Amino acid sequence: MKKLIWLVFACMLALPGYSQESATRGTANNVRQPNVIVVPYAKEGQDVRQLIENNPLVSRAVSKVKEEFGNRGFTTKDFVTLLKASKRNDIISATTGAKSDPVKDVVLESKADISVEVKIFVNKHANGSSEVSLELQAAEAISGESFANASYTSDKFITQDSLKLAERALGKVNDDFFTQLQNGFNEMMEKGRNLNVRIELGPNSGIDPYTEMKTGNDLETELQDWLSNNSYGGNYDINSSDMVIDISMKVPIYDQVSGKPYNVTKVRGPLISFLKGLLTSEEHEPKTKASSGQQIWIVIQ
Template structure:
């Protein structure tokens, strides 16, 4: 009887301990506070809606991490609400995870998204709940932080509680990692990539002189990049007469005029307008943090 009493008391402490944990707090960020969206890790072909509706462990993991960020002072986005909105707005192919994921991230307006993957391990020592968390910049897809945590081992089938405990333990280290990475990104700027090509029908190339200037078109573009990137930071990976590849360029994380996140499409529009002012018609395409400009 004393053994059972001790076991019950231990489980009581385990499930109640989370309420006494010291929650991580978000330090003041000068000028901007990021918005977080928590999403489940899924393989191609898996339906997010079914995961959240049918997998209680996954739903617990997503909810626990989102609530942890909210408690720490972050603004959060409800993934299920965004999925319902997306389903109401348009017909989408739910099996195409890449497409759905990108649309949800763009629709959410989140600055950072966090993927969570719960893991349950059973052994003769009991059951353990684990949680893998990875944070990404929503625009560039650059990884900002990652962490794996585990709950203690218990003889229980309440896997949701185990995963919740793993989330609470992991967030104590994971949130400060994200805070530090986000501060670094605010200071260093956002990384974009640029690819400039020519349509087959054009009668000029990047080595052609620009009207009213002693410079070639490639040189004019390079000078513009030096003046319109953050502290002139860009790296020219390669250039031919028909193609210019800039594998890295940095722009401010926040737009200098309105204080909103500086999205890649804003930089693309700015470059397109500059080229049109010079008399070059062009088309632009933006995919994540990659900008494609086609002169035609």
Template sequence: MKKYILTLVFIVLSSNLKLQAQEKVTQVQPTIMIIPWVKDGQDIRTILEDDFNKRIAIAKVKEAFDDRGFTTYDFTQKLKQAMNEMALKSDEKTDLKAEIIRLSGADIIIETEVFVQKSSTGNSVKLILEGKDSYTAQSLSNKIGESGKFYTDDIAKLSKKAVESCIEDFLNTMNDKFSGIIENGRSIRINIGFIEDSEHNMDSEIGDEGDLLSDLLEEWMDVNAHNNNFHIQGVSENTMVIDDFRIPLKDPKTGRNYRATKLSSKLRKYIKNKLGLSVKQGKRSEAEVNIIIQ
């Protein structure tokens, strides 16, 4: 009888530990960077330098995330770092905003648009917050915060009121979406094609069993997609488009962010080493993989 009781206790304890581990995973808190919203042609380097009120407002947004225990990265520091890196690569064309986001290492970028309105009936601050997955630019949350009108020139207080009017709803939506990414994976796009004079196409038979190339690629997608979660948009003789392929948020071996470039390398090696086809890497980004079979 004691043996059965001990076994039952062990099973219960094991189950509790598993549940705690699962809860720990789903409670992963994203890292954040607050950046100013910029319109086309506007210089992200000077937008805060030229507007003290915007600088105050964005500082208050960052403060709200800091107060709630989030790890945040400073935009100004990352801007300086990006500018230094770009100076060393002066012969390469690089988008400054994209470089800032890349160097930040943040999971989520909060773009903040600030409106300071002054009138005879009172002054106010209006904020538009948009949270995006820093790797895929998927929108995670959008909210508008308004301070209301007050007879004061204290922009810091008005900015704080504007933030407080929307921050909880913003965070609830953002956390729900981010939890979905943790559970279901980060969505990227995969395009597989052929050079113009290739001897192969998606209907080519590969190996001794005569499997179609398209079928083998689909099997690979099923095995390697996070939780087998992927969607093929279409397959033709010369292309395969996977418009929604899920990769894990974190690399299970290193704990670091899992990048699309790693998935791209894995797919390219499979086509070359397992299927015996010549292949080259097409243009790639954090949200898209392009493979070209020769």
């Protein structure tokens, strides 16, 4: 009986998810199929709703690529539906000089893991022939890190029917792109995604990256120790100038306990508390200047 129990236990250890590494790294080592949103390529300031409604090439390409993901078992978010449901004017139509990216805003609202940008256009040649080109670019939705891309063409034909040419290009989308995307996502699950942190040292703060802290170490050294313990897998990069410290650190895509998308507040709060503990004067309290899914900006006045 004891031998049987030991055999069952040994088999459980051999299964994915029962290794010690999986226990310490949470969901990161489990293969997970991402949620995908397919979006159109849009120029800065372009009205995204009009682009979808008035350009049949774009609307067909977005619809067809989304369909291909669905055929392969991916859960997809419908960009057009989310766009129409949104009541925010800055999402529906970006005005010139606006800071927001309307497509990016919809992507973030969708809670998708991956955004796939579709760019489709017609090339007309001097001999009267035309050709439709299709470009796909897959990226992690929050950070924008790209890990899969592909290009397809309809080949050249003497015709004015761009939709037929588009169907030829779309028909060439194959499993290679989806395999590349899944493999890239799996790798990011293992290594984490990038989070950029900027610490700005105000002119009245009286400190720079090499100022000695309460601990006897300078600020940059203390940050390196903190990052070693708090970045995903201990992976980070730090660059300092007189008044700015720029950090690129890895964070998991998903919270290792809840399995939900990782929230940068799990970095921002502890980092600010850490900085407060280092500073010798309460007058120079670190404050958040900006925070998003891919960037944290802290200012010490």
